[in-house]
Amino acid sequence: MIKQNPQRKHIRDDKLPHFFCPGCGCGQVLNYFLRAVDEENINLDEMVTIGGVGCTARIPVYLKTDTLHGVHGRTLAWATGIKLHKPEIPIVIFAGDGDLASIGGNHFIHAARRNLDVTVILVNNLNFAMTGGQVAPSTPSELKTMTAPYGNKEPDFDICKLAIAAGATYVSRWTTDRPNQVIKGIKDAMKHKGFSLIEIISQCPTHFGRYALDSGNPQVLLDWIKDLTLTKTQADKLTAQEQKGKFIIGEFIKEDKPVYTGSSVYKEACQ
Numbered sequence: 001m002i003k004q005n006p007q008r009k010h011i012r013d014d015k016l017p018h019f020f021c022p023g024c025g026c027g028q029v030l031n032y033f034l035r036a037v038d039e040e041n042i043n044l045d046e047m048v049t050i051g052g053v054g055c056t057a058r059i060p061v062y063l064k065t066d067t068l069h070g071v072h073g074r075t076l077a078w079a080t081g082i083k084l085h086k087p088e089i090p091i092v093i094f095a096g097d098g099d100l101a102s103i104g105g106n107h108f109i110h111a112a113r114r115n116l117d118v119t120v121i122l123v124n125n126l127n128f129a130m131t132g133g134q135v136a137p138s139t140p141s142e143l144k145t146m147t148a149p150y151g152n153k154e155p156d157f158d159i160c161k162l163a164i165a166a167g168a169t170y171v172s173r174w175t176t177d178r179p180n181q182v183i184k185g186i187k188d189a190m191k192h193k194g195f196s197l198i199e200i201i202s203q204c205p206t207h208f209g210r211y212a213l214d215s216g217n218p219q220v221l222l223d224w225i226k227d228l229t230l231t232k233t234q235a236d237k238l239t240a241q242e243q244k245g246k247f248i249i250g251e252f253i254k255e256d257k258p259v260y261t262g263s264s265v266y267k268e269a270c271q
Ligand SMILES: Cc1ncc(C[n+]2csc(CCOP(=O)(O)OP(=O)(O)O)c2C)c(N)n1
Pocket: 053, 054, 055, 056, 057, 071, 072, 095, 096, 097, 098, 099, 100, 103, 123, 125, 127, 128, 129, 130, 131, 136
């Protein structure tokens, strides 16, 4: 008899099979999230998960949580509304890099500035995947995409640095091939009071790999990401020029600051 994965109980069976391509990192992130939740005994019934539109945004659809799945780039606007009404509800957002840093960029910087008490799990697959592999603000310079056939001529965002500059109070970055660190990062982000961002650099073999690396093989992409990955300690020994184009991983910030819904004025208004 096949032993069922213990995390399977958190999945909505009626939504299966999932729609992720073979080798896509979204399936891994879903798995890591469930392992984090299970290990911490977190009750999914008391949680809201939110996805905009995109491959990553689809992750909450499979979860037995209260789930909002709707408009591309507006996850943090919804989260703000929910927090205003019920500040005690834990909220986890699953966002693609396009969702969070392109169309949702303004919501992102202001939610971070306000220290909105939510966890954002960013799956950065370096392109707009669901719509066919367009260039995104996270696409590394000079790499080809469906809409940048001569190579991306724009500089890319460092989304973690953007979050820190805006005021986020927990920020870390990992890669899909580091399960233990991702799981710990998700736990830490969920336990953190305030705006927490965990960025996970992920493989999109179907679109990013095919255009940027001439390969739809997930292993080729994973190896490519691994070769470009540096820990924070390794990166600290390099110049800014030498760090260019590298995926620097680690926990970048963790600090206590008042949260958006924490002021006495807000609490009185809610009573
Ligand atoms: C308001 C709005 N603009 C654009 C779209 C089209 N759209 C749907 S998914 C998507 C790309 C998603 O990319 P990303 O957020 O990076 O997530 P991924 O699919 O790569 O995980 C876009 C542009 C939309 N659905 N709604």
